[in-house]
Amino acid sequence: MAIxxxxxxxxxxRAAIRRGFAEAHKAQDSLLVANLEKDPVTExxxxxxxxxxxxxxxxxxxxxxxxxxxxxxxxxxxxxQEHDVSMIVLGLRKRSRVGKLLMGSIAQRILxxxxxxxxxxxxx
Numbered sequence: 001m002a003i004x005x006x007x008x009x010x011x012x013x014r015a016a017i018r019r020g021f022a023e024a025h026k027a028q029d030s031l032l033v034a035n036l037e038k039d040p041v042t043e044x045x046x047x048x049x050x051x052x053x054x055x056x057x058x059x060x061x062x063x064x065x066x067x068x069x070x071x072x073x074x075x076x077x078x079x080x081q082e083h084d085v086s087m088i089v090l091g092l093r094k095r096s097r098v099g100k101l102l103m104g105s106i107a108q109r110i111l112x113x114x115x116x117x118x119x120x121x122x123x124x
Contacts, residue, residue, distance in 0.1 A: 012091025
């Protein structure tokens with residue numbers, strides 16, 4: 001089993017990575033990072049050192065975005081099924097009512113449709 005943390009280039013996305021690492025370490029599990037950005041992600045962007053995580057016994061794998069899945073929620077839900085995920089960690093940020101109406105919410109779809117527990121975190 002694995003912990004799946006959702007990464008976006010925001011403070012909330014980096015908070016999800018940090019909390020995902022903590023949950024994976026606590027559960028002695030591996031950490032999968034679902035990159036919701038279009039471009040590949042680096043260790044610096046994640047705000048973590050992969051070698052340090054390996055020293056803590058937490059194997060990390062970054063899942064690249066796929067060409068066949070264009071929606072972030074679909075990508076995360078598909079990864080949940082394919083990788084036997086025990087928990088999804090995602091970052092939330094405050095949005096206006098109009099922003100929610102016009103843009104929808106990846107987080108909302110994941111919270112409703114995921115088959116495993118979902119932990120939502122905010123940036124500090």
